[in-house]
Amino acid sequence: xMTFIQxxxxxxxxxxxxxxxxxxxxxxxxxxxxxxxxxxDNYHISPVVINNLAALIIPWVExxxxxxxxxxxxxDSASILTIGLLVFFIFIIxxxxxxxxxxxxxxxxxxxxxxxxxxxxxxxxxxxxxxxxLGLAIIVYYRHAFTGTK
Amino acid sequence: MMExxxxxxxxxxxxxxxxxxxxxxxxxxxxxxxxxxxxxxxKTEAQVxxxxxxxxxxxxxxxEPMMASLEFSKYFFDNKKAIFVDARESEEFELAHIAGAMNxxxxxxxxxxxxxxxxxxxxxxxxxxxxxxxSLSLDLADVFFGDKAFENVFVxxxxxxxxxxxxxxxx
Numbered sequence: 001x002m003t004f005i006q007x008x009x010x011x012x013x014x015x016x017x018x019x020x021x022x023x024x025x026x027x028x029x030x031x032x033x034x035x036x037x038x039x040x041d042n043y044h045i046s047p048v049v050i051n052n053l054a055a056l057i058i059p060w061v062e063x064x065x066x067x068x069x070x071x072x073x074x075x076d077s078a079s080i081l082t083i084g085l086l087v088f089f090i091f092i093i094x095x096x097x098x099x100x101x102x103x104x105x106x107x108x109x110x111x112x113x114x115x116x117x118x119x120x121x122x123x124x125x126x127x128x129x130x131x132x133x134l135g136l137a138i139i140v141y142y143r144h145a146f147t148g149t150k
Numbered sequence: 151m152m153e154x155x156x157x158x159x160x161x162x163x164x165x166x167x168x169x170x171x172x173x174x175x176x177x178x179x180x181x182x183x184x185x186x187x188x189x190x191x192x193k194t195e196a197q198v199x200x201x202x203x204x205x206x207x208x209x210x211x212x213x214e215p216m217m218a219s220l221e222f223s224k225y226f227f228d229n230k231k232a233i234f235v236d237a238r239e240s241e242e243f244e245l246a247h248i249a250g251a252m253n254x255x256x257x258x259x260x261x262x263x264x265x266x267x268x269x270x271x272x273x274x275x276x277x278x279x280x281x282x283x284x285s286l287s288l289d290l291a292d293v294f295f296g297d298k299a300f301e302n303v304f305v306x307x308x309x310x311x312x313x314x315x316x317x318x319x320x321x
Contacts, residue, residue, distance in 0.1 A: 038289075042285060048188040049185050049187070053170070056170035060173075068162070077158035078162070120241075
C-alpha cells in the first residue's frame with residue numbers, strides 16, 4: 001500500500017483532484033451568491049441573518065484553497081481548511097437528511113440539475129463524495145508521512 | 151509551525167472576506183443585503199359572521215404571498231374555494247398529500263411550466279410542503295405570485311404535518 005502511494009505520489013494526485021474540485025465548486029457560487037444564499041437557507045442550520053455573508057465568503061475560501069492545493073502555496077493551511085470545510089459539509093448535509101429535509105445541496109451548482117431524479121439520493125451521493133474528498137484532504141495534510149519526506 | 155499555519159489560515163479567511171465584500175459591491179442588487187432579513191409573511195385574519203362562525207376572505211389587494219393558518223386552509227378546503235398545491239417532491243407527494251392537492255415540486259417547477267400556465271389567474275392557491283423547516287412552499291409561492299403574477303397566493307406554513315395532526319383528509 002505504502003509502495004503504491006509512494007510510486008504514484010498519491011498526495012500530489014490528491015492535491016490536484018481536490019484543487020480542481022474546489023475551484024470548480026466555487027465558480028457558480030461566486031457568479032450567483034443570491035442563489036447560493038437560498039441554498040444555505042434550505043439547510044435551516046444557520047441564522048438567516050448570516051446566510052448572505054456566508055454565501056459571499058465561502059466560495060472565495062473554496063477558490064483560494066483550491067488554488068493553494070494546486071500551487072502548493074500555504075499547503076498546510078489549505079489542507080486544514082479543506083478538512084474543516086468537508087467535515088462541515090458532511091455534517092450539514094447529513095443533519096438535513098436525518099431531519100427529512102429534501103434539498104439541492106448547492107455543492108457545485110446553485111441550480112438543480114433538471115436531469116436529476118431524486119434529491120434525497122443526491123444528498124446521499126454528496127455525503128459519500130465528501131467523505132472521499134475528506135480522505136484525500138487527510139492524505140494531503142499527512143503527505144510527509146505518506147511519501148517519507150520532511 | 152502551528153503559529154505560522156494559524157496566521158496563514160487567518161490570511162486566507164481575511165482575503166476571502168475582502169473578495170466577498172468586493173463581490174457584494176459589484177453585485178448591485180438592492181434586494182441582496184449583507185445582513186439578510188428573515189422574511190415574515192402577513193397573516194390572514196378571520197372575521198366572525200352573524201351566526202358566530204369564523205369566516206375568511208381574500209384581501210382585495212396583496213403585495214406578496216400571505217401566510218395561511220390551519221383554520222384558513224381548512225375553511226377554503228371545506229368551501230372548495232382554493233386549489234391546494236404541494237411543493238414537495240413527487241415521491242413524497244405520492245406517499246401522502248392533502249386530499250385533492252396538485253403536485254408542483256418547487257425544485258423542478260420549470261418542467262411544470264405548461265401546467266402552471268394553464269391555471270386560472272383568479273383562483274386561490276394554498277401552497278404547502280412539510281411544515282416549519284420547509285421553505286419549498288414559500289419559494290413556489292414566490293414563483294406563482296412574482297413570476298407568474300397569480301393574484302391570490304397563500305403559504306400554509308404548517309404544511310402536511312399540521313394537516314395530518316388535525317386529522318383532516320389526506321390521500
